[in-house]
Amino acid sequence: MFDKVTEHIYIHPAEHYTDRPNIGLIVGEKFSLLYDAGNSAKHVEKLKSELSEQGLPRPDFVLLSHWHWDHSFGAKFWNAPVIAGRKTDEQLQKVAEWQWDDISMENRIESGEDIVFCSEMIKREYPDRNKIEVVPADIVFEGRMSINLGGISCEIIHAKGPHSEDSVICYIPSEKFLFLGDANCKDLYGKPWKFDIEHEEDFLDNIAKIPYDKVLTDDFIRLLDALDFELCISGHAEIMTKNELYNSLGY
Numbered sequence: 001m002f003d004k005v006t007e008h009i010y011i012h013p014a015e016h017y018t019d020r021p022n023i024g025l026i027v028g029e030k031f032s033l034l035y036d037a038g039n040s041a042k043h044v045e046k047l048k049s050e051l052s053e054q055g056l057p058r059p060d061f062v063l064l065s066h067w068h069w070d071h072s073f074g075a076k077f078w079n080a081p082v083i084a085g086r087k088t089d090e091q092l093q094k095v096a097e098w099q100w101d102d103i104s105m106e107n108r109i110e111s112g113e114d115i116v117f118c119s120e121m122i123k124r125e126y127p128d129r130n131k132i133e134v135v136p137a138d139i140v141f142e143g144r145m146s147i148n149l150g151g152i153s154c155e156i157i158h159a160k161g162p163h164s165e166d167s168v169i170c171y172i173p174s175e176k177f178l179f180l181g182d183a184n185c186k187d188l189y190g191k192p193w194k195f196d197i198e199h200e201e202d203f204l205d206n207i208a209k210i211p212y213d214k215v216l217t218d219d220f221i222r223l224l225d226a227l228d229f230e231l232c233i234s235g236h237a238e239i240m241t242k243n244e245l246y247n248s249l250g251y
């Protein structure tokens with residue numbers, strides 16, 4: 001179910017078992033925009049049927065928060081133009097060439113291109129990995145862009161932040177709401193950390209041990225300071241106030 005959060009914003013909650021993130025729908029008078037594509041065709045089918053059941057529109061645009069599989073692998077299945085920042089698009093072009101057999105996946109973990117956590121979650125979401133189809137974006141921007149959905153505008157900002165250098169956030173001034181994607185999260189691809197699918201209960205403790213990059217986080221906070229929002233949501237967590245977000249980042 002998509003939950004109504006403000007007059008024009010709906011959010012479908014994250015599903016942690018296969019690392020499906022929160023999916024936002026911003027509905028204007030003319031167009032609607034989806035923030036993040038979902039992680040598979042199956043995920044997209046589920047979202048589409050819930051939109052129909054709830055009488056909500058199918059998105060006219062799909063905006064990607066960053067390249068990570070859980071946010072981007074559903075992109076092909078919406079039949080709508082996909083918007084991404086330049087860096088996200090460049091990385092997706094590489095990922096589109098990746099092979100998904102066990103050896104190729106292990107090699108990418110060795111080389112640091114991918115991590116154990118994503119690899120295990122991909123295996124869970126895709127019993128048949130031949131079904132993985134990664135596509136680059138249709139509309140690529142650099143820096144910032146705005147999109148007027150009819151009576152409501154979205155400010156789309158390449159924010160960088162501590163999680164991934166391609167992170168794009170979506171700010172909706174009239175609703176004082178901000179979609180963060182994973183931009184406020186730690187960098188799971190930087191320093192090594194332990195994930196054992198047999199001990200998923202340790203996941204949050206292990207993540208807690210990863211430090212935030214201070215310089216990237218400082219820059220990110222400066223960007224957030226300039227945005228007038230009351231509520232925000234990160235990719236895999238609950239809605240927070242601006243204060244709660246700052247506290248979570250140690251500010």
Ligand SMILES: [Zn+2]
Pocket residue numbers: 066068163164182
């Ligand atoms: Zn991510």
